[in-house]
Amino acid sequence: MKKNTTENKLLTFFSSIKLTIFLLLALAATSVIGTVVEQNLNSFEYINRYGQSVYDIFKLLNITDMYHSWWFLLLICLLVLNIIICSIQNLKKTWDIIFVKNPKFNINQFKKYKNRVQILSNLPLEKLIETVETKIIKKYSYKKTDRTKNGIIFFAEKNRWVKSGVYIVHLGVVLLLVGSLIGSLFGFDGYMNIAEGERNNVVKTGGSNKIRLLDFSVQCDKFNVLFYDSGMAEEYKSTLSIIENSKVVLKKDIVVNSPLRYKGINLFQSSYGVLDPEKIHAEIYNRQAEKIYEFDTVLGKKITLPDDMGILTITNYHKSFNFKGRKMGKAFTGVLNTADKDVFDIVMPYPFFEIKPSDQADLSSMINMLCTKRSKAYVEKIPVSFLSNKTKMVYKKIVEFGQSVKIPEDTGSFILTELKKSYSFKGHNLGETYMGKVTYPSGDTVHIAIPRKYPKFDKMRNGKVIIKIEDIPAKEKEAAFLPVISNFHSKYYTGLQVTKDPGVYTVYLGFIFIISGCFIAFFMAHERICIILEKTKKQTKIMISGKSDKNAQGMKIKISQFSRSINKKR
Amino acid sequence: MDSSNIFSITTFVYGFACIMYVVFWIFKSKISGKIATAVLIFGSILNIAGIGLRWSETYKLGFGHAPLSNLFESLTFFSLTIALLYLFVEFKYGKKILGVFASPMAFLAIAYASLGTNSQIAPLMPALKSNWLIAHVLTCFLGYAAFAIAYGISIMYLIKISESVNKMSIVKQLPDITVLDDLTYKMIVFGFFFLTLGIITGAVWANSAWGRYWGWDPKETWSLITWFIYATLLHARLIKGWAGKKIAYLSIFGFVAVLFTYFGVNYLSGLHSYGS
Numbered sequence: 150m151k152k153n154t155t156e157n158k159l160l161t162f163f164s165s166i167k168l169t170i171f172l173l174l175a176l177a178a179t180s181v182i183g184t185v186v187e188q189n190l191n192s193f194e195y196i197n198r199y200g201q202s203v204y205d206i207f208k209l210l211n212i213t214d215m216y217h218s219w220w221f222l223l224l225i226c227l228l229v230l231n232i233i234i235c236s237i238q239n240l241k242k243t244w245d246i247i248f249v250k251n252p253k254f255n256i257n258q259f260k261k262y263k264n265r266v267q268i269l270s271n272l273p274l275e276k277l278i279e280t281v282e283t284k285i286i287k288k289y290s291y292k293k294t295d296r297t298k299n300g301i302i303f304f305a306e307k308n309r310w311v312k313s314g315v316y317i318v319h320l321g322v323v324l325l326l327v328g329s330l331i332g333s334l335f336g337f338d339g340y341m342n343i344a345e346g347e348r349n350n351v352v353k354t355g356g357s358n359k360i361r362l363l364d365f366s367v368q369c370d371k372f373n374v375l376f377y378d379s380g381m382a383e384e385y386k387s388t389l390s391i392i393e394n395s396k397v398v399l400k401k402d403i404v405v406n407s408p409l410r411y412k413g414i415n416l417f418q419s420s421y422g423v424l425d426p427e428k429i430h431a432e433i434y435n436r437q438a439e440k441i442y443e444f445d446t447v448l449g450k451k452i453t454l455p456d457d458m459g460i461l462t463i464t465n466y467h468k469s470f471n472f473k474g475r476k477m478g479k480a481f482t483g484v485l486n487t488a489d490k491d492v493f494d495i496v497m498p499y500p501f502f503e504i505k506p507s508d509q510a511d512l513s514s515m516i517n518m519l520c521t522k523r524s525k526a527y528v529e530k531i532p533v534s535f536l537s538n539k540t541k542m543v544y545k546k547i548v549e550f551g552q553s554v555k556i557p558e559d560t561g562s563f564i565l566t567e568l569k570k571s572y573s574f575k576g577h578n579l580g581e582t583y584m585g586k587v588t589y590p591s592g593d594t595v596h597i598a599i600p601r602k603y604p605k606f607d608k609m610r611n612g613k614v615i616i617k618i619e620d621i622p623a624k625e626k627e628a629a630f631l632p633v634i635s636n637f638h639s640k641y642y643t644g645l646q647v648t649k650d651p652g653v654y655t656v657y658l659g660f661i662f663i664i665s666g667c668f669i670a671f672f673m674a675h676e677r678i679c680i681i682l683e684k685t686k687k688q689t690k691i692m693i694s695g696k697s698d699k700n701a702q703g704m705k706i707k708i709s710q711f712s713r714s715i716n717k718k719r
Numbered sequence: 720m721d722s723s724n725i726f727s728i729t730t731f732v733y734g735f736a737c738i739m740y741v742v743f744w745i746f747k748s749k750i751s752g753k754i755a756t757a758v759l760i761f762g763s764i765l766n767i768a769g770i771g772l773r774w775s776e777t778y779k780l781g782f783g784h785a786p787l788s789n790l791f792e793s794l795t796f797f798s799l800t801i802a803l804l805y806l807f808v809e810f811k812y813g814k815k816i817l818g819v820f821a822s823p824m825a826f827l828a829i830a831y832a833s834l835g836t837n838s839q840i841a842p843l844m845p846a847l848k849s850n851w852l853i854a855h856v857l858t859c860f861l862g863y864a865a866f867a868i869a870y871g872i873s874i875m876y877l878i879k880i881s882e883s884v885n886k887m888s889i890v891k892q893l894p895d896i897t898v899l900d901d902l903t904y905k906m907i908v909f910g911f912f913f914l915t916l917g918i919i920t921g922a923v924w925a926n927s928a929w930g931r932y933w934g935w936d937p938k939e940t941w942s943l944i945t946w947f948i949y950a951t952l953l954h955a956r957l958i959k960g961w962a963g964k965k966i967a968y969l970s971i972f973g974f975v976a977v978l979f980t981y982f983g984v985n986y987l988s989g990l991h992s993y994g995s
């Protein structure tokens with residue numbers, strides 16, 4: 150007997166089924182957390198949802214990535230240890246059962262089994278022996294016969310190895326976990342986006358923006374999406390080439406569920422996108438000349454329009470454009486600099502409705518809607534009036550931005566600094582606002598704001614001089630042209646999931662072990678039978694008995710079948 | 720006549736089978752027991768016909784996929800697996816009374832499909848286009864069905880041992896507690912095997928579609944939680960010799976996890992699409 154050393158205590162602890170039950174239930178219970186608290190979001194998201202103090206607890210316990218936290222991994226490691234130690238301890242016993250050369254059979258035990266059958270037969274002993282040998286014990290892998298004084302005893306056994314089923318399952322579980330460990334140590338999981346016609350070997354991995362270089366380049370020759378009539382995506386397909394030493398070594402179409410595998414790296418179709426368009430074909434309609442011009446351009450290119458219409462630059466492409474609170478879908482935006490130095494911001498929806506020159510009124514309102522004239526305040530001369538608080542005299546002056554002007558009555562100087570797009574006053578947005586600065590002879594300065602909408606705003610300040618913008622620049626001018634994008638071509642890019650997992654084979658082997666082990670352990674049974682034939686005066690006494698590990702019911706049926714088939718004449 | 724009509728009829732037939740099982744139980748009427756079984760068989764045939772017809776309908780619509788692609792279709796299939804597995808148990812073990820608890824689950828599943836879910840046939844989204852879909856759904860639902868029946872038997876067990884009712888004659892009618900205990904265990908072994916196979920086929924599929932066999936997606940995680948619970952049950956029984964009440968409670972607990980894996984997870988976010 151072993152002594153009760155610490156070592157032994159530890160072994161008992163690690164092989165105990167109590168630990169197994171605790172670990173399995175603990176894994177089940179803690180796994181729930183990760184399905185309720187969404188994993189791997191950024192910290193703002195958590196603070197937003199749960200508050201700072203809860204987030205601190207999450208961080209402390211690694212709840213935000215709990216399946217990789219130390220305590221979850223610890224539970225798994227303990228389970229592995231538990232399985233291994235438990236299996237090793239039981240293995241010896243099972244080994245002896247499975248690999249014994251001459252299994253022992255105890256007749257007395259067989260005589261006690263409930264499902265035993267005893268009959269008397271009129272058939273001769275030899276005939277019975279023959280039937281048993283040819284019809285019954287043939288199906289058993291191990292058989293043994295013992296002659297007795299007036300009869301014979303058969304023992305037979307099969308599926309002794311079924312006892313190994315649980316070890317196969319447990320080995321499978323261990324392989325599975327080892328495989329996943331290999332994967333997390335030596336593998337990676339990332340993504341790469343490749344535009345049509347281009348190649349890349351940079352994989353972005355993990356949330357921390359790490360990158361990894363592949364030993365080869367991946368080129369996307371073509372990308373295609375098919376849609377069902379309902380608009381749902383039917384299939385994404387990328388034609389990829391693997392390029393090594395500037396040679397194409399492999400070419401394959403990949404779709405979801407059918408990846409490309411090369412040198413241990415797997416490339417999966419996972420997303421796609423559209424790049425900014427190139428080759429934009431546009432038309433511009435000149436309202437005055439009633440002419441349409443066509444031209445090709447690309448984003449950012451300055452196009453000098455004919456008829457002195459100015460310079461058009463299409464600057465941006467928007468997949469879904471919000472215009473004056475309405476969703477417009479695809480649209481381009483751009484800038485038109487006219488010959489007389491007006492600047493228009495232009496929205497070009499795509500696709501555009503056809504232009505009908507007859508519909509002049511509609512067209513006109515459309516142009517006004519889509520072309521917004523930019524304020525030219527920066528270049529204009531602004532009429533400003535100064536009201537002296539002392540004398541109540543009003544003086545008018547033309548002021549340019551950045552230019553210092555003397556304020557009459559020796560009150561100091563004024564400078565108009567800028568026109569702000571918006572100005573917030575006591576929480577209200579007052580819109581476009583002129584900003585300026587008054588410098589008194591004493592050297593004191595006062596900052597001044599005059600919203601366009603409220604020219605008398607400066608009155609409130611009640612200063613020595615009240616400044617007012619006299620005349621807001623004239624009403625916005627209408628654009629004379631309407632550029633329309635008639636078509637454009639833009640490239641797709643394919644989004645590939647790139648993974649490497651050298652542990653996957655071990656995991657799969659684990660799967661095979663687990664499932665075949667379960668099959669063996671659950672659905673197959675170790676069977677032992679004993680048949681005793683014994684001559685009495687006139688007849689032969691037959692006893693059939695047997696035991697099956699799992700399938701007692703089945704054994705009972707089997708034994709009654711055996712008894713019938715033995716006793717048959719033929 | 721389209722498949723939805725057949726499923727509606729199937730619902731009624733299953734409902735009728737439930738009633739006949741209850742009549743058999745309460746009035747000990749042999750004839751209604753026979754009718755119950757016959758009706759349940761008829762219901763499963765209709766159920767199969769419905770699934771077959773729906774399969775052909777997907778071809779007519781030009782999609783052509785096994786009808787296992789959304790909650791409605793999975794429920795009709797779940798209902799069929801429960802009915803067939805129960806019939807198998809009935810023929811094998813000859814305990815018709817189990818039908819009182821098993822047939823309502825087949826009925827509820829298909830009734831929920833008809834009333835509570837969208838039965839429209841939709842094309843498959845790209846990620847579902849795989850032969851693994853069939854293997855995965857088939858094995859998972861065989862597992863779920865076995866757990867459902869185990870759950871029914873566990874409830875019977877608890878009724879049978881409850882002191883307040885066990886003197887009532889209809890409770891006395893229920894099979895012996897050792898039989899119930901044994902059958903619960905058998906069903907769970909069967910279910911555990913198929914759940915294991917279901918998780919494995921799912922993992923292999925995920926690996927072939929997304930490049931990873933496991934991603935801790937809520938549905939994956941919940942199926943693993945379920946698996947842990949039933950693994951606990953198996954070990955507790957085999958090694959610690961737990962039986963009876965404890966096993967019945969664990970079996971019920973496990974089935975709650977199954978239900979959550981199936982329905983509850985839809986309220987969490989994830990990849991599995993049966994929610995919508």
Ligand code: HEM
Pocket residue numbers: 164165166169228231232235236239314315318319322667670671950953954957958
């Ligand atoms: C996730 C982990 C585990 C899984 C999936 C698993 C699975 C199984 C399966 C399928 C069986 C066969 C049941 C049968 O024969 O019908 C089994 C039996 C057994 N398991 Fe585990 N097991 C796990 C962990 C453990 C651990 C940690 C121990 C350590 C104590 C353990 C000890 C045993 C023993 C001793 C048996 C034999 C029971 C018997 O046939 O008497 N298992 N296990």
